[in-house]
Amino acid sequence: MTPNSTDTAQFIASLAPMQTEIAQIEADYTASLAELDRQRTSKRIDADNLRLDFTNLRKQVESLAEDIADLREDLDDLGKLPAVQTVANTLSMSFADWHSHVAQLETDFDALKTAIRADEKIATYLDNGGRRGIFSRKPDLDADLITQFLAYDQALVDTLAGLTTFEADGLPAYIEQAKAGVEADYQTGVAQAEADKLAKVEAIRARSSALFDGLGDMSRAWQYNLWEHFIRTAKRATEFPKLLHLGKYIGADAFGVDVPMFIPFQTHKHLIILADDDHFAQAQGLLVSVIMRLVVTLPPNSAKFTLIDTTNGEKLPFDKRLPKDLGGDGLITDADGISDALQAGLHHIRQNGQDILRYDNLTAYNDQAKIPIPYQFICFADLTNGLNPKSAERLETLIERGGKAGVLVLGVMRSSLSVVNMNMLTRESVIIWADANGFSVNGMSFEADTITDKALLGGVLSALRS
Numbered sequence: 001m002t003p004n005s006t007d008t009a010q011f012i013a014s015l016a017p018m019q020t021e022i023a024q025i026e027a028d029y030t031a032s033l034a035e036l037d038r039q040r041t042s043k044r045i046d047a048d049n050l051r052l053d054f055t056n057l058r059k060q061v062e063s064l065a066e067d068i069a070d071l072r073e074d075l076d077d078l079g080k081l082p083a084v085q086t087v088a089n090t091l092s093m094s095f096a097d098w099h100s101h102v103a104q105l106e107t108d109f110d111a112l113k114t115a116i117r118a119d120e121k122i123a124t125y126l127d128n129g130g131r132r133g134i135f136s137r138k139p140d141l142d143a144d145l146i147t148q149f150l151a152y153d154q155a156l157v158d159t160l161a162g163l164t165t166f167e168a169d170g171l172p173a174y175i176e177q178a179k180a181g182v183e184a185d186y187q188t189g190v191a192q193a194e195a196d197k198l199a200k201v202e203a204i205r206a207r208s209s210a211l212f213d214g215l216g217d218m219s220r221a222w223q224y225n226l227w228e229h230f231i232r233t234a235k236r237a238t239e240f241p242k243l244l245h246l247g248k249y250i251g252a253d254a255f256g257v258d259v260p261m262f263i264p265f266q267t268h269k270h271l272i273i274l275a276d277d278d279h280f281a282q283a284q285g286l287l288v289s290v291i292m293r294l295v296v297t298l299p300p301n302s303a304k305f306t307l308i309d310t311t312n313g314e315k316l317p318f319d320k321r322l323p324k325d326l327g328g329d330g331l332i333t334d335a336d337g338i339s340d341a342l343q344a345g346l347h348h349i350r351q352n353g354q355d356i357l358r359y360d361n362l363t364a365y366n367d368q369a370k371i372p373i374p375y376q377f378i379c380f381a382d383l384t385n386g387l388n389p390k391s392a393e394r395l396e397t398l399i400e401r402g403g404k405a406g407v408l409v410l411g412v413m414r415s416s417l418s419v420v421n422m423n424m425l426t427r428e429s430v431i432i433w434a435d436a437n438g439f440s441v442n443g444m445s446f447e448a449d450t451i452t453d454k455a456l457l458g459g460v461l462s463a464l465r466s
Contacts, residue, residue: 007262008249008444018204019255025204029197036189043182050095050175058163060102064109065156068149071113074126075149079141084153091162095174098166105155112152116145201256208257217296219245219260222289222451227460230296234463236323240363241265241297244290246432246441247449261446266430267375268361270399270409272383275434276416283412283434284315284381285450290410291318291379292451295464301325303375306341308332308386308411315381317454321461338386341378342394348376349398349405362406373406380411384419396420399428 072081093101117123121139218241220226242265249259271290275283291305304327309316312333319331332341352373359365366372378398387395399409399420413419415435425431432441439448451457 007243007264008259008446009442011259011262012249012251012253015208015253015255015257015259018208019253021204022201022255025197025200029193032193033190036186036193039189040182040186043185044179047175047178047182050178051171054095054098054163054167054171057098057102058160058167061105061156061159061163064105065160067109068153068156071116072149072153075116075122075141077138078122078125079143079146081141081146081149081153084150084157087158087161088154089158090165091158092165092170093162095166095171098163101159105152105159108152108155112148115148119145205257218243218293219262222292222449222453222456224453224456224459227456231459231463234460234466236464237297237299240267240299240302241294244271245293245449246286246290246446247439248447250438250445250447261441261444261449263430263441267363267406267408268403270403270425270429271411271432272409272425272429273412273432273434274415275412276436277414278436279434279439280382280412280414282439282448282450283432285452286432286434286439286448287379287381287410287412288316289449289451291316291377292457292460293449294377295322295326296460298326301374302372303327303377306332306345306376306378308338308341308379309381310334310386311381316379317457318461321458321465323464335386335388335391339388339391339394342391342398345376345378345398345402345407346394349401349407353401353405356405361404376402376407378407378409378411380409380413383409383411383413384417387419392419396424400424403428 069083072083075081091101117126119139119142122141125139217230217237220230243262244265246261246263249261251259273283273287294303295305300323305318305322306327307316307318307330309331310333313319313331316331320329332338356362356365356373362373362375383395395409398407402408409429415433430441432439434448437445439446
C-alpha cells in the first residue's frame with residue numbers, strides 16, 4: 001500500500017491497530033487515576049485519624065507514667081525516689097519524631113526494669129510483693145539505679161509537657177499540612193499520569209504520521225513557506241494522479257491524527273459539490289483548491305481545463321494563468337460562452353467516443369494508446385448560474401455521456417436548485433456535500449481545503465508556466 005494510491009478509507013483502516021494501542025493507553029490511564037483516587041482516599045482517612053493517632057501516642061506515655069509510678073511505689077522503701085514535678089527540657093519535634101521518641105521511651109523503660117532486676121535481691125523483693133511483702137531485711141537500691149530511675153521519670157515529665165504543647169500549637173497545622181500534602185501528591189500523580197499518557201499517544205501518532213510520508217504535492221498544506229522550494233524548482237508531474245485531496249479528515253476514528261482527506265480520482269465520474277447557501281462560498285474555495293491540486297499533479301498535455309465563472313474570475317482566479325498545455329486560456333463568463341463550451345464538450349465526446357467505446361473509460365484507453373486523448377475538465381464556479389434552457393439541456397447530456405469519454409464537470413451547485421436530473425447526477429458523479437453538518441463525501445466528514453494566499457497561488461502557477 002503506497003501513499004500515492006491510498007485513499008482516506010484505507011488510511012483509517014491502517015490506523016486501526018494504533019487506535020487499539022491508544023485505547024489500551026487510555027484504559028491504563030483510567031486505571032491509574034482510579035488507583036490514585038483510592039490512594040488519596042486512604043491518605044485522607046489517615047490524615048483525619050492523625051488526632052486519634054496522637055491521642056493514642058499520649059496514652060502510651062501516660063501508661064508509662066503509671067508504670068513508673070507503680071515501680072516507684074514498689075521501690076520506695078529501698079531508696080529515695082521522689083516524683084519529678086517540674087519540666088527540665090522543653091521538647092519540640094515533628095510528629096514522626098514524637099513517635100520515635102515514645103518508642104524509645106518504651107525501650108528505655110524495659111531497659112530500666114532489666115537493670116533493676118539484675119540485682120537478684122531486688123528481683124526477689126519485687127517478686128514477693130515489694131513493699132507489701134514481709135522481709136527480715138530489705139535490699140538497698142544502688143545509687144546508679146536511683147539516678148537512672150529519676151532520669152527516666154524526668155524524661156516522661158518532659159515528654160508529656162512537650163506533647164501538650166504540640167497538641168495545642170503544632171498538631172492542627174500538621175493535620176492541615178498532611179491533608180494539603182495528600183491533595184498535592186494526588187495532583188502531581190494525575191499530572192504525571194497525564195504526561196505519560198500524552199507522551200505514549202504522541203509517540204503512536206508520530207508513527208501514524210509516517211504513513212502519510214511521501215504524499216508531497218498531493219496534500220501539502222497551502223502555506224507559502226511549505227511551497228517555496230516547489231516555486232523555485234517546479235517540475236511537472238509524470239504520472240496521472242490517482243487521488244484527489246479535499247482537506248483534513250475529521251472522523252472520530254482519526255483519534256487526533258491529521259489524516260488527509262483523499263478520495264480515489266474516478267476519472268470516469270464528474271465531481272460535484274452540492275452546497276447550501278451558508279456553505280456555498282466555502283464550497284467554491286474547495287473547488288479552487290481541487291483545481292490547483294490537479295494543475296500541480298497532472299502531467300503535461302494530459303488534460304484541458306475550461307473555466308466558467310460568471311463573476312469574471314472572482315471565484316476561479318485562473319484567467320490566463322494555467323500552464324498553456326492545460327488550457328484555460330480565458331474565462332467564460334456569459335451564457336453564450338457557457339453554451340458554446342458545453343457544445344464543445346459534446347463534440348469532443350462524439351469525436352472520440354468510438355475510439356474509447358471498447359474500453360471502460362478514457363484512462364483504460366490512454367494506457368494502451370500511442371497518442372493519449374487529454375481529459376476535458378469543465379469547471380463551473382456556480383452550476384446554477386448562467387445556464388439558459390439550451391445550456392441546461394447540453395449540461396445534462398454531457399453529465400450523462402461525458403464520464404466514459406473523459407469529459408468531466410467539476411463544479412459547485414446549490415442544493416436548493418435543480419438544473420439537471422438529480423438521480424442521473426448522483427449516478428454519474430462523485431458528490432461532495434456541504435451543509436449544516438459540514439463537508440462530507442462517501443459518508444466521511446472533513447474540513448475543506450482552501451487556498452486563500454493570493455501570493456502563493458500566483459507563485460505556484462507562475463512556476464508551472466515557466
